[in-house]
Amino acid sequence: MDQAVDIDRLSTLNLLASDTDTPAQRRPTRHPMARAGWFLAIVAVLAVAVPFVSIHYKRQTLLSQAEQRLSILARGRAEVVETWLEGLARPVDRVVNSEMFRLFATEVDFALGDVSDLAAGKSGKSGGTSGSDMSVPLTAQIPFMAQVLTDFVKAEGLIAGHLIDRNGDSYVASGTAPELAPTQKTLAVAALKSGVLRYGPVRATAAGLVLDIFAPILSAQSGTDNSAPVAVALLSLPVSLRIAQILAPPPLSEPGERLRMLQVSAEGAFEVAPGELPPLRPVADLSVEQINAGLSFMPRTGLSGGAVYSVGAPVAGPAWWIVQELDAEALSQRMGGYIAAVVTMAVLSVLAVAAVFGAFWWRLANEHSAALAEQYRRLAARIEAQKRLLDSINNTITDHIGLKGLDGAYRYVNPAFAKTIGKDVNQALGLNDAAIFGQGTAARLKLSDQRALTSGAPVTVSEDVYLGPKPHHLQITKVPYRDESGVFAGIVSVTRDVTELVEEQRKTERAIRQTVAALVRAVELRDPYLAGHSRRVASFAAAVGQRLGISQEEAATLEIAANLSQIGKLGIPRELLGKPSRLTAAELKVVQGHLDHAAKLLEDIDFDLPVLDTIMAMHERLDGGGYPKGLTGERIAMTARILGACDVFCARLEPRSYRRGIKVAAALKILTENEGRYDPRVVAALRDVAESVAGEKLLADLKTR
Numbered sequence: 034m035d036q037a038v039d040i041d042r043l044s045t046l047n048l049l050a051s052d053t054d055t056p057a058q059r060r061p062t063r064h065p066m067a068r069a070g071w072f073l074a075i076v077a078v079l080a081v082a083v084p085f086v087s088i089h090y091k092r093q094t095l096l097s098q099a100e101q102r103l104s105i106l107a108r109g110r111a112e113v114v115e116t117w118l119e120g121l122a123r124p125v126d127r128v129v130n131s132e133m134f135r136l137f138a139t140e141v142d143f144a145l146g147d148v149s150d151l152a153a154g155k156s157g158k159s160g161g162t163s164g165s166d167m168s169v170p171l172t173a174q175i176p177f178m179a180q181v182l183t184d185f186v187k188a189e190g191l192i193a194g195h196l197i198d199r200n201g202d203s204y205v206a207s208g209t210a211p212e213l214a215p216t217q218k219t220l221a222v223a224a225l226k227s228g229v230l231r232y233g234p235v236r237a238t239a240a241g242l243v244l245d246i247f248a249p250i251l252s253a254q255s256g257t258d259n260s261a262p263v264a265v266a267l268l269s270l271p272v273s274l275r276i277a278q279i280l281a282p283p284p285l286s287e288p289g290e291r292l293r294m295l296q297v298s299a300e301g302a303f304e305v306a307p308g309e310l311p312p313l314r315p316v317a318d319l320s321v322e323q324i325n326a327g328l329s330f331m332p333r334t335g336l337s338g339g340a341v342y343s344v345g346a347p348v349a350g351p352a353w354w355i356v357q358e359l360d361a362e363a364l365s366q367r368m369g370g371y372i373a374a375v376v377t378m379a380v381l382s383v384l385a386v387a388a389v390f391g392a393f394w395w396r397l398a399n400e401h402s403a404a405l406a407e408q409y410r411r412l413a414a415r416i417e418a419q420k421r422l423l424d425s426i427n428n429t430i431t432d433h434i435g436l437k438g439l440d441g442a443y444r445y446v447n448p449a450f451a452k453t454i455g456k457d458v459n460q461a462l463g464l465n466d467a468a469i470f471g472q473g474t475a476a477r478l479k480l481s482d483q484r485a486l487t488s489g490a491p492v493t494v495s496e497d498v499y500l501g502p503k504p505h506h507l508q509i510t511k512v513p514y515r516d517e518s519g520v521f522a523g524i525v526s527v528t529r530d531v532t533e534l535v536e537e538q539r540k541t542e543r544a545i546r547q548t549v550a551a552l553v554r555a556v557e558l559r560d561p562y563l564a565g566h567s568r569r570v571a572s573f574a575a576a577v578g579q580r581l582g583i584s585q586e587e588a589a590t591l592e593i594a595a596n597l598s599q600i601g602k603l604g605i606p607r608e609l610l611g612k613p614s615r616l617t618a619a620e621l622k623v624v625q626g627h628l629d630h631a632a633k634l635l636e637d638i639d640f641d642l643p644v645l646d647t648i649m650a651m652h653e654r655l656d657g658g659g660y661p662k663g664l665t666g667e668r669i670a671m672t673a674r675i676l677g678a679c680d681v682f683c684a685r686l687e688p689r690s691y692r693r694g695i696k697v698a699a700a701l702k703i704l705t706e707n708e709g710r711y712d713p714r715v716v717a718a719l720r721d722v723a724e725s726v727a728g729e730k731l732l733a734d735l736k737t738r
Contacts, residue, residue, distance in 0.1 A: 073387075076383060076386050076387075077383070080379045080380075080382065080383045081379075083379065084375045084376055084378075084379045087375050088368070088371070088372055088375055091368065091371050092368060095364060095367060095368065096342070096364075099330075099342055099359055099364065100330040100342075100344065101637060101638060101639070102287075103290075103330060103342070103343070103344045103357040103358075103359060104330065104344050104346075104357075104637070105638070106283065106290075106292070106357045107344050107345060107346040107355050107356065107357040108346040108355075110279065110292060110346070110355045110357075111346040111347065111348050111354075111355040112603065113279060114279060114294075114348045114353065114355065115348055115349050115350065117275060117279070118232065118348070118350050118351070119607075121244070121246065121270060122230060122246065122248070124185075124189045124191070124268065125230070125246050125248040125266060125268055126248075127185070128182075128185065128194070128248070128250075128266045128268070129248045129249065129250045129251070129266050132253065133178075133181070134178075134196070134250060134266070135250055135251060135252065135253045135263075136253040137171075137174060137178055137196075137205075138196060138250045138252075138253075138263045138264035139252040139253040139254065139263050140170075140171055141171055141196075141198060141204060141263075141264065142198065142199065142252070142263035142264060144171060175204070175205060178196070178205045179205050179206060179207070179208070180208075182194045182196070182205055182206070182207045183207040183208040183209075185207075186207040186208075186210075186268070189268075190271070191207075191268055191269060191270050191271075192209075192238075192240060192243050192269040192270065192271055193206070193207050193209060193210035193211065193267075193268075193269045194206065194207040194210060194266070194267065194268050194269070195207075195210055195213065195266070195267040196250075196264055196265075196266060196267075197213070197218070197221040197225075197264060197265045197266075197267055198264055199222070199225060199263075199264075200222075201213070201218030201219065201221050201222045202218070203267075210269075213267075216233070216234075216299075217233065217245060217267065220233050220245070220247050221247050221265040221267060222265075223247075224247035224248070224249055224262075224265050225249055225262050225264070225265045227249075228249050228261065228262050229249070230246065230247065230248045230249070231246075231247040232244065232245070232246055232247075232350050232351035233245030233246070233247065233351075234296055234298040234351070234352065235272065235276075235296055235305055235313065235351075236313075237311060237312045237313050240271055241271055241272075241273035241274075241307065241312070242271070242272050242273040242276060242305070242307050242312055242313075243269050243270065243271060243272065244269070244270050244272045244351075245267060245268070245269050246267070246268050246269075246270065247265050247266075247267055248265065248266045248267075248268070249262030249264075249265055249266075250262055250263060250264040250265065250266055251263065272307075273307040273308070273312070274307070276294065276305060276307050277307040277308055279294075280292050280293070280294055280305075280306075280307075287359075287363075288363050289359050289360035289362065289363025289364070290357065290358065290359050290360075290363075291335075291337075291341075291357075291358045291359075291360075292355070292356075292357055292358075293336050293355075293356040293357075293358060294306075294353060294354070294355060294356070295316065295319075295324060295336075295345070295353065295354040295356055296313070296351070296352060296353055296354075297321050297324055297325065297352040297353075297354070298352060301315060301316070301321060302315070302316040302319055302320065302321050302324055303315055303316060304316055304336050305353075314336075316336060318333065318334040318336075319333075324345070324354060327345070328343065328344060328345025328346075328354060328356060329344060330342065330343070330344040331343075331344075332361060335358055335360070336356065336358070339360065339361075339362075340360075340361035340362070341358040341359060341360055341361055342358070342359045342361060342364065343356055343357060343358040343359070344356070344357055345357075385422065385426075388422065389418075389419070389422065396411050396414070396415055427447040427448075428447060428448050430447065430449060431449055431530075432449065432527055432528060432529050433446075433447065433449050433450035433453060433526075433527070433528035433529075433530075434446070434447040434449070434450060434525075434526070434527055434528075435447070435450050435525070435526045435528070436514060436523055436524070436525050436526075437465075437482070437523050437524045437526065438522070438523045439521070439522065439523055440465075441465040441466065441479070441482075442463050442464065442465050443461060443462055443463065443464055443465070444462065444523065445462070446458055446461045446462065450528070453530070454469050466478045466479070470496075470498050471498075471499075474496060474498050477494075477496065478494075478496070478509070481494045481509070481511055482511060482524050485511040485512065485513050485524060486513050486521055486524070489513055489521075491510055491511065491512045492510070492511045493508065493509065493510045493511075494508075494509050494511075495507065495508050495509075495531075496509060504532075505530055505532050506530070506531050506532045506534075506535040506536075507528050507529070507530060507531070508528070508529045508531045509526055509527070509528045509529075510526070510527045510528075511524050511525070511526050512524070512525045512526075512527075513525075549593060549596045549597060565687075565734060566599065566683060566684070566687060567595060567596050567597075567598060567599055568596070569683045569687075569731060569732075570595045570598060570676070570679050570680050570683050571591070571592055571595035571596050572731050573679040573682065573683060573719065573722060573723075573728075573731060574591045574592075574595045574675050574676055574679045575588065575591060575592060575595075576722040576727060576728070576731075577675050577678075577679060577715060577718045577719050577722055578591050578672075578675055580718040580721060580722065581671070581675070581714065581715070581718050583671060583672070583675075586642060587671065587672050589642055590642045590643055590644055590647055590672050591647070591672050591675060591676060593640060593642065593644045594644045594647040594648050594651070594672065594676055595676055595679070595680075597631070597635065597644065597648060598648055598651060598676060598680060599627075600630075600631050600634055600635065600648075601626075601627030601628055601629070601630035601631030601632075601634065601648075602624075602627045602630070603630065603634070604626070604627065604629075604630030604633075604634075605623065605624055605626070605627050605630070606623070609623060609624055610624075610690075612690060612691065613690045613691055614691050615691055625652075625660055625661070628648070628649055628652070628660075628661055629661075631645075631648055631649070632645060632649060635648070643670070643672070646670065646673075647670060647672040647673045647676055648676075649661070650662075650664060650669055650670060650673035650677075651673050651676040651677040651680060652677060653669045653673060653677065654669075654677070654710040654711070655669065655674075655709060655710055655711065655712065656709045656710050658710060659677075659710075671712075674711070674712045674715050675712075675715050677711070678704060678711050678712065678715045678716060678719055679719065681700075681703070681704065681711075682700050682701070682704060682719060682723070685699070685700040685703060686700055686732065686735055687735065694735065697723050697724075697732065701716070701719070701720050701723060704716045704719070705720075
């Protein structure tokens with residue numbers, strides 16, 4: 034830009050310099066063709082290398098962004114499936130924990146053989162009651178137990194139910210239950226031996242997709258979960274509708290993205306596709322070994338054919354995988370516009386250099402003329418060519434270029450500038466910023482002008498202005514302009530309209546907020562006592578931060594960190610989160626490990642803010658008594674101190690499984706009495722917020738519980 038503005042001054046200096054050349058200095062240079070060849074070769078190499086590197090970097094950036102997005106979507110949907118499966122196990126618990134079923138199963142197990150053996154009057158186990166004493170009562174109970182099981186199956190909307198003995202044989206079945214398949218028997222025996230609830234593979238039936246749940250039944254005399262099971266309850270559930278809902282595209286799905294579910298079994302890998310025929314489709318391009326080894330982000334053949342990028346997340350329990358795919362063609366389309374722009378710029382640059390070089394070469398070829406007048410003529414032609422080139426660039430470039438005098442009036446504007454403000458170039462000359470943008474914007478632009486003149490260096494600012502009926506986001510770079518004597522004579526401004534980029538960034542921020550909200554809902558579904566906790570902490574933290582005058586970056590960090598502060602509890606056993614009594618020291622240590630789980634979940638997400646650092650330090654205390662590192666004093670970031678105090682405050686107000694919530698005054702008293710642990714400034718600001726009208730609104734939902 035300095036070259037464009039000072040072209041006349043530089044050309045004059047070149048003319049004066051050439052005027053003092055001696056005849057020897059004006060002698061044509063030897064071997065000009067060789068130098069020209071080297072110059073063109075370098076330009077050609079740069080024209081190829083720079084676009085290649087730029088395109089490669091852009092592609093790697095898009096792939097990295099795609100990997101992060103697909104991984105988050107796949108893992109999030111896998112957690113939704115896991116939560117759903119946990120809900121499916123509740124009806125099973127009503128059977129396996131029923132005293133009636135446990136007693137009956139214990140008596141059957143005590144008698145040797147299956148029910149047919151009992152009916153035949155075979156003897157019982159060694160040391161027990163004989164078969165003749167027990168078989169008749171047990172056989173007489175079978176119709177009643179079958180009716181009870183049938184009524185339960187109908188009430189719960191199940192497909193079928195069985196009670197299965199150690200040999201894998203069903204001795205009680207619901208009314209419409211089909212006979213056991215060999216695979217069902219095998220899974221039932223395995224569940225009984227392991228004593229752990231198991232999920233069978235999804236089966237395709239006339240009623241749609243069906244899932245089998247195998248739950249061990251403990252003996253009636255057992256008092257602990259460590260006792261050996263005596264039978265297995267098999268319940269078959271219809272799952273077509275729910276799986277179809279889970280696999281439905283999310284609201285923020287981008288073009289080319291698809292969600293798939295894989296099932297791995299002894300027969301191979303199958304895609305679970307409810308509503309399609311067949312609903313279980315073999316997967317040809319992925320082997321069971323490849324799937325079990327992990328489906329990391331990489332290019333593959335899609336489950337429905339075609340080239341895709343995909344990543345998979347396993348589902349705890351059944352042998353299922355959630356696979357998120359992105360069409361390679363969709364990624365290529367995102368690259369297409371960028372590649373076209375880079376190649377176009379490279380071609381234009383080569384043409385421009387070639388044009389300048391051609392003009393120079395033409396003049397160099399005519400240097401044999403010794404006449405001074407001819408030298409001046411050629412130099413004038415050269416200057417004119419350069420000016421035309423610069424004029425053509427300034428007239429076609431989309432950036433707005435302007436030159437203001439020290440009085441603020443524009444001395445020069447390029448056509449793009451004039452077109453944007455709705456005037457001809459000549460009409461724009463003499464106007465100032467107030468006439469173009471309004472008084473408020475002009476005042477802010479004047480401050481940036483003064484900064485550029487004071488520092489003597491480029492200054493870049495961002496402005497939101499209205500040009501016509503629409504708002505525009507402008508990025509303006511200002512450079513002080515010096516006249517021939519080196520004195521500041523004005524300001525050169527280069528303005529770029531970044532409205533589309535800003536809107537895209539805001540769209541990305543909204544997507545991140547919605548992703549954060551989804552993760553918060555996942556935590557709240559896992560621990561009902563945390564419902565609303567993250568949002569409440571975020572609201573108090575924002576209000577406290579505002580009172581303390583923290584920066585905009587710290588405020589953004591607090592908002593995201595507060596909403597994600599409980600994310601690590603997804604990795605904590607549910608029984609510890611909902612334990613109705615105080616945790617033991619060992620259990621407390623397990624729960625404190627939620628920070629490690631949070632780090633694993635968030636370490637690969639680029640928030641461009643110290644979000645993870647704030648979450649990891651929110652349980653540190655000023656006296657060093659916190660965890661995980663025992664940081665003290667100023668080593669704990671202000672965002673972590675605010676988040677830690679607000680988290681404790683809100684947690685004390687909210688009820689938990691082992692206690693009730695306390696009053697606001699009592700919670701504030703706890704923080705005040707521990708001033709060695711919590712920053713007094715933060716506690717004072719928190720008190721002001723809690724006792725304000727805004728604080729009462731934030732706590733209104735707690736008062737209605």
